[in-house]
Amino acid sequence: ELKVEQNPLFLSMQEGKNYTIYCNYSTTSDRLYWYRQDPGKSLESLFVLLSNGAVKQEGRLMASLDTKARLSTLHITAAVHDLSATYFCAVDRGDKIIFGKGTRLHILP
């Protein structure tokens, strides 16, 4: 059974600081997603990671994938309040997508 473990589940940080969210998964997969969700809203796709060593960056967010370690990271650089949201990683094994529990990120001004 594919399991996706995300940590931390809650993160409160100061603006300007850097931090990393970790996503471990238990079996091989076709692709890994990172999503952002604002309260009461649907999911916004941030990154799709396909291959080992993939690194993608968009603004202050950078995602990486290590398929050998079954680990993906979402790194936040110089956080700003607008990045406050819940971030989900999700692993696509082809027939279904399994989500992590999400990281609720609160950035303090």
Added chain:
Amino acid sequence: SAVISQKPSRDICQRGTSLTIQCQVDSQVTMMFWYRQQPGQSLTLIATANQGSEATYESGFVIDKFPISRPNLTFSTLTVSNLSPEDSSIYLCSVEGTGAVGTEAFFGQGTRLTVV
């Protein structure tokens, strides 16, 4: 990319009634997925809907409670039956489509259901 229109966006329903959620996609897709997101929780897959066949339900979800229709390659409905307050959640439909880097998952806007 795939554009998904999901209706209604929210509803408040009496316990014991049912709610049917519609999901329309702007392109033909083989599989459509229905998820539930309980308050403060992650997304849980309810079922996978293939056109022309019975939906495949995940453990803990049954057809009598969550009947699904898939009449064609662009449309699906999820009904949540015999509502109880525990059914209060966000329900999302999802499809796989072609994005900037190949196949990826796209989500509808979600339906926020409150059962009173």
